[in-house]
Amino acid sequence: MVTSSGFRRGGADVAETAEERREAVVEAALGALDLDAKTRLLAGQDMWSLPALPEAGLASLVMSDGPIGVRGVHWSADDPSVALPSPTALAATWDPALAHRAGVLLAQEARRKGVHLLLAPTVNLHRSPLGGRHFEAYSEDPYLTGRIGTEYVRGVQSGGVGTTVKHFVANDAETDRLTVNNVVGERALRELYLAPFEAIVENAHPWGIMTAYNSVNGPTMTEHHHLVDEVLRGTWGFDGVNVSDWTAARSTLGALTGGLDIAMPGPRTVYDEALARAVRDGEADEALVDEAARRVLRLAARVGILQGAEPVVTDPPPTVDGAALAREIARRSFVLVRNENGALPLKPGRVALIGAAARDARVLGGGSATVFPARTVSPLDGLTAALPDGSLTFALGADPNTELPVAEQGFELRVVCRAADGTVLGTRSAPGGHIQWTGADLPDGVTRGALHSVELTGTFTPHETGTHTFGFKGLGPFRLTVAGTTHFDGVQLPAEDDDPFAAFSGSPVPHARVELAAGEPVDVSLTYTVPPPDDHPMSGVFFTLAHQDPQRDPDELIAEAAEAAREAATAVVVVATTERVESEGFDRRDLRLPGRQDDLVRAVAAANPNTVVVVNAGSPVELPWRDDVAAVLLSWFPGQEGGAALADVLTGAEEPGGRLPTTWGSLADAPVTRVVPENGELVYEEGVFIGYRAWEKHGRTPAYPFGHGLGYTDWTYESVEVDGTPAGTTVTVRLRNSGDRPGREVVQLYLAPREADPTRPARWLAGFASVGAAPGETAEAVVALPRRAFEIWDEETGSWSYVKGSYEIQAGRSIADRRITATITV
Numbered sequence: 001m002v003t004s005s006g007f008r009r010g011g012a013d014v015a016e017t018a019e020e021r022r023e024a025v026v027e028a029a030l031g032a033l034d035l036d037a038k039t040r041l042l043a044g045q046d047m048w049s050l051p052a053l054p055e056a057g058l059a060s061l062v063m064s065d066g067p068i069g070v071r072g073v074h075w076s077a078d079d080p081s082v083a084l085p086s087p088t089a090l091a092a093t094w095d096p097a098l099a100h101r102a103g104v105l106l107a108q109e110a111r112r113k114g115v116h117l118l119l120a121p122t123v124n125l126h127r128s129p130l131g132g133r134h135f136e137a138y139s140e141d142p143y144l145t146g147r148i149g150t151e152y153v154r155g156v157q158s159g160g161v162g163t164t165v166k167h168f169v170a171n172d173a174e175t176d177r178l179t180v181n182n183v184v185g186e187r188a189l190r191e192l193y194l195a196p197f198e199a200i201v202e203n204a205h206p207w208g209i210m211t212a213y214n215s216v217n218g219p220t221m222t223e224h225h226h227l228v229d230e231v232l233r234g235t236w237g238f239d240g241v242n243v244s245d246w247t248a249a250r251s252t253l254g255a256l257t258g259g260l261d262i263a264m265p266g267p268r269t270v271y272d273e274a275l276a277r278a279v280r281d282g283e284a285d286e287a288l289v290d291e292a293a294r295r296v297l298r299l300a301a302r303v304g305i306l307q308g309a310e311p312v313v314t315d316p317p318p319t320v321d322g323a324a325l326a327r328e329i330a331r332r333s334f335v336l337v338r339n340e341n342g343a344l345p346l347k348p349g350r351v352a353l354i355g356a357a358a359r360d361a362r363v364l365g366g367g368s369a370t371v372f373p374a375r376t377v378s379p380l381d382g383l384t385a386a387l388p389d390g391s392l393t394f395a396l397g398a399d400p401n402t403e404l405p406v407a408e409q410g411f412e413l414r415v416v417c418r419a420a421d422g423t424v425l426g427t428r429s430a431p432g433g434h435i436q437w438t439g440a441d442l443p444d445g446v447t448r449g450a451l452h453s454v455e456l457t458g459t460f461t462p463h464e465t466g467t468h469t470f471g472f473k474g475l476g477p478f479r480l481t482v483a484g485t486t487h488f489d490g491v492q493l494p495a496e497d498d499d500p501f502a503a504f505s506g507s508p509v510p511h512a513r514v515e516l517a518a519g520e521p522v523d524v525s526l527t528y529t530v531p532p533p534d535d536h537p538m539s540g541v542f543f544t545l546a547h548q549d550p551q552r553d554p555d556e557l558i559a560e561a562a563e564a565a566r567e568a569a570t571a572v573v574v575v576a577t578t579e580r581v582e583s584e585g586f587d588r589r590d591l592r593l594p595g596r597q598d599d600l601v602r603a604v605a606a607a608n609p610n611t612v613v614v615v616n617a618g619s620p621v622e623l624p625w626r627d628d629v630a631a632v633l634l635s636w637f638p639g640q641e642g643g644a645a646l647a648d649v650l651t652g653a654e655e656p657g658g659r660l661p662t663t664w665g666s667l668a669d670a671p672v673t674r675v676v677p678e679n680g681e682l683v684y685e686e687g688v689f690i691g692y693r694a695w696e697k698h699g700r701t702p703a704y705p706f707g708h709g710l711g712y713t714d715w716t717y718e719s720v721e722v723d724g725t726p727a728g729t730t731v732t733v734r735l736r737n738s739g740d741r742p743g744r745e746v747v748q749l750y751l752a753p754r755e756a757d758p759t760r761p762a763r764w765l766a767g768f769a770s771v772g773a774a775p776g777e778t779a780e781a782v783v784a785l786p787r788r789a790f791e792i793w794d795e796e797t798g799s800w801s802y803v804k805g806s807y808e809i810q811a812g813r814s815i816a817d818r819r820i821t822a823t824i825t826v
Contacts, residue, residue: 018310022301025309029056029297030290038293039275044266047438047540048073050296057307058300063164063243063264064113066120067136067152068364068639069371070106072113074441077372077431082109082322082640083364086618087122089333089636091138091661092709094746094768096151098329103155103163105320110161116303117162117208119243119368123149123196126619126662127172127690130675132587135365135618135637139661140691140706142192143765143789146199153204160313162303164243165200166210168221168232169193173675173682174587178248181215183683189216190793190800191688194227198236207240207299211260213248222249223258233259241295246368252278256285261292265438323641330638330645335658336631336710337703343612343630345652345712349569351392353383354561354604355597356399357576357616364637365618367584372431373640379574379614382643386651393568397561398554398600400576400593404471404508404546407433411524411547413458417443420452430456433472433545435528441540448533455528456545461521466550470524471510474543477529480511483522487512507580508546554596558603565608572650573604576616587675591622591667601625614646620664626703634658652712659709659746659814663692665702671695692815693761707748707765707814713739713775717819720811724824729785733811733820737773744772747781747811750818751789754806760792763810785809790826802826 032055033041045051045060052060065071069081082105084090090099110118122133126140138145153163170182170193184193200206209232211221221227222244232238241261249255249263252270256278263269278284297306304311336344361378364370383392407413413430426443435456442448460482462468470482472492480488488511516522526545565571575597581588592598605611605628612631615621616638626632633656638645648654667673671694672686689697692706716738723730733747747770752763766789771779787802794801806825812818 022298022309025306026294026297026301028308029058029306030294032056033293035279035286035289036276038289039272039279041293041296042262042275042289043269043272044262044264046267047265050262056297058297059305061117061296061300061303061305062115063117063119064110064115065368066106066118067122068369069373070109070113070115070118071371072115075370075436075438076441077434078429079113079372080374081113081371082326083371083373083376084326085330085333085639085642086135086365086637087138088135088618088661089638089658090152090329091144091148092333092335092634092636092658093329094144094659094661095332095770096147098332099148100151100155101320101325102329103152103157104159104317105322105325107156107159107161107316108320109322110156111159111316115161116305117164117243117299118156119164119166119210121149121152121163122166123200124167124170124172125192125196125690127684128673128675129591129620129665129667129670130588130673131172131619132174132582133365133367133584134662135582136367136369136584140663141661141765142195144661144768145196149196149200150204153200153206157204157207158313159316160303160311162207162240162299164208164210164241165197165206167212167245168197168209169212169227170216170684171212171214171221174585175675176677176680178213179680180677181218181681183217183681185684185687186795187793188684188687192690194231197232201232201236201238206238207302208243209238209240210243210245211248213245219258220248220250220254222260223251223254225258228259239295239298241299253284256288256292261295326639327641327645327648330635330642331648331654332657333636333638334645334649334656335634335660335708336656337634337660337664337708338626338629338632339710340630343570343610344633344650346570346650349391350567351383351387352395352561352564352568352571352608353380353392353574354395354397354564354571355574355576355600356396356401358572358574359394359396360405361642362576362578362616362637363639363642365582365584366579369584376640377643379643379646382645382647383572383650385644386647386653393564395561395564396557397573397604398558398596400578400595400597402578402594403580404469404510404548407460407545407547410461410463411458413456413524413545415443416455416457417446417451418453418455419450425450430458433547435541435543437541451530451541453527453529454541455525457523457525459521460524460547462516462518462549464550465516465518467513468516468550469510469548470512470514471508471546472526472544473508473546474528476531478543479525479527481523481525482512482514483516485514508544510548558596558600561600562603562607565604565611568608569610571604571608571611572614573601573611574614574616575601577618577621582618591620593621598624601629605629612650620662622666623703655712655743656709657711657744659707659748660704661706663695663702663706664704665695665700669700669702671698671700689761693764696762696815705814705816707746708816709746709814711743711745713737713741713743715739715743715745715813717811718778720809720820720822722809722822722824724826728787729824729826731767731783731785731809731811731822733781733783734778735771735781736778737775740775742772742774744770745779745813746770747783748814749783749785750810750812750815751785752808752810753803754808754823763815764789765815766809
């Protein structure tokens with residue numbers, strides 16, 4: 001059988017022959033292309049695709065953002081996608097097999113949408129808790145990241161769809177990400193930041209890699225010959241394509257000699273005509289063009305769009321139920337970090353559900369990871385369905401949003417596209433206030449050249465009487481009209497921000513405050529005058545209509561929530577971050593929950609000691625009240641079925657299965673925090689000490705350590721056996737479910753040198769496995785430790801060095817809860 005990578009499984013001769021046949025077709029196709037065609041093949045023809053080349057039998061190759069879903073070529077809710085939980089949630093399951101199943105589903109979604117290459121997974125590390133995009137990456141630990149990423153890639157590619165593992169490399173923060181030079185020592189680069197990429201290349205054979213915006217030790221990553229050609233392709237043997245992050249390619253010759261295959265997006269890139277001209281002028285080597293084109297054609301052959309080449313996958317895996325898998329991953333990812341006196345599962349009695357995030361679910365992070373699910377289940381929806389009628393009350397409490405939300409509830413909208421003379425070119429329904437169009441997104445009959453204005457128009461029916469606020473985000477000329485009155489007619493100017501996502505990742509600006517009556521619809525119109533088309537690769541139509549309901553005094557809302565809690569058996573408070581806290585394009589300034597949410601939790605806990613707090617955040621936040629509440633459950637960004645999964649876990653129908661993939665603690669105590677460059681450079685001065693490695697080195701105690709997570713049963717670790725042979729080390733841990741209900745445990749193995757070495761961490765994650773057992777039953781976790789667990793990068797020799805000596809193998813429930821040990825000498 002041929003694997004998703006085209007490499008061998010089982011019948012070696014058959015698999016090798018299939019790969020050879022594909023390579024023969026690739027060579028024939030390459031020979032049919034002239035220089036102009038080859039350089040066109042290396043450049044995006046638009047935002048998401050490469051051109052078709054009929055002379056070589058090549059169809060257009062289509063790419064799409066991930067990693068929690070497949071958006072496709074349309075940035076619109078008109079084309080819905082399954083939305084899985086955030087990558088931090090997937091890593092919190094500590095379950096590579098579940099990551100594989102997620103990948104299979106995403107391949108299914110990609111094929112449904114005509115997508116051949118998924119721009120995922122993100123395997124950068126959580127170096128500083130201030131990283132604004134950490135929800136899109138897995139963990140602070142390179143080994144855990146590599147294990148989850150490997151199976152994600154295998155799952156996607158088992159469905160015949162390629163992946164681009166990103167962002168290669170050291171793209172661990174957002175501040176000045178387009179220009180920053182990250183200065184990283186060779187040892188830290190190898191042991192931490194390159195390690196997940198290396199593991200995935202070795203074990204999953206991805207068909208693509210995406211190079212990042214940033215520079216590393218001088219060269220920008222789209223021109224980094226050493227890391228791309230010498231390390232990635234040379235030492236590791238990667239044979240897939242290298243795609244630039246969007247607009248990251250800056251130099252024709254630099255990109256070509258640096259190993260970049262595809263410059264995205266188009267139509268204007270550093271390749272295409274500029275590259276053909278450089279070859280004809282004798283400045284560029286056509287042999288390098290051939291190598292890049294060959295790799296693109298190989299990808300096309302693998303995914304089945306090169307005529308005459310048999311795709312790697314001819315029979316996709318069985319169909320996956322997307323909603324069911326999203327719900328399973330969510331409940332398996334929830335991390336119960338505190339549970340005093342058995343507060344969870346919920347006891348019989350009235351439940352007071354509190355918090356705006358309980359009603360208006362935050363299911364995913366902001367930026368290019370955005371997808372539009374056909375439905376979302378909020379915590380309020382999930383608990384309403386799960387609890388007996390009349391046993392649930394809801395109070396708003398405190399709203400985390402400090403800005404206007406996108407216009408959605410109560411709005412019936414459509415878009416009208418007009419030419420300069422007012423002629424209607426086309427119309428389309430609009431499920432919400434987001435308009436984010438590139439060339440492929442325009443309504444039927446509308447061309448970018450003829451488009452002069454876009455009007456988002458329709459009606460709004462208020463649910464509440466009072467002062468409603470309307471506004472928008474976007475750059476350029478706008479006219480906003482509500483209930484027949486024009487409230488803004490002018491130009492909205494940009495902030496000083498050169499990030500390509502600034503036009504739709506900025507904050508909405510309020511422009512109208514209107515008194516409206518509940519149930520009485522009013523007309524609403526926002527018209528954007530579109531600038532003439534230019535050749536900027538990120539040009540498009542981006543703006544958002546925003547709206548906010550009447551705002552009540554926060555103290556009154558908190559007092560009402562406390563009163564509701566006082567009358568209930570259990571209070572469940574849902575707190576959350578917002579898109580202005582966790583999103584692509586900027587880093588965080590602090591780790592605090594936005595708005596008055598901390599005040600809300602304190603007030604509710606004072607009213608009801610049996611208070612459960614659900615933290616709806618993709619990455620760590622400070623929880624100053626954590627010791628004053630009965631239980632704390634981390635739900636990450638839980639995807640479209642998050643509310644249903646939450647009800648499963650709170651009621652005890654399912655166990656919270658997650659363990660922390662990154663350390664949670666206060667910003668003041670965090671050992672590594674810096675994300676802001678100085679003079680264009682961000683120095684990784686901490687070396688190999690990030691995450692739990694740094695917390696231990698500095699002797700600091702976090703709120704919740706790496707690997708921590710509670711279930712609804714107890715476990716007794718009984719024995720550990722080590723079988724060390726020249727071929728490798730196998731560890732067997734025997735443990736018993738000593739609680740009163742079935743459960744699942746993640747057995748974690750940490751390797752600790754017996755002889756202290758200040759240049760190495762005190763201990764590091766070397767392996768893990770999950771086991772399940774009924775009450776009183778025993779289970780065995782069998783874990784093979786990789787050779788790399790015993791190695792360090794020797795900067796003098798430029799190679800890996802196997803460090804002999806005596807090590808403790810420490811088995812337990814977290815980095816701080818190590819239950820049983822054994823010693824091995826290697």
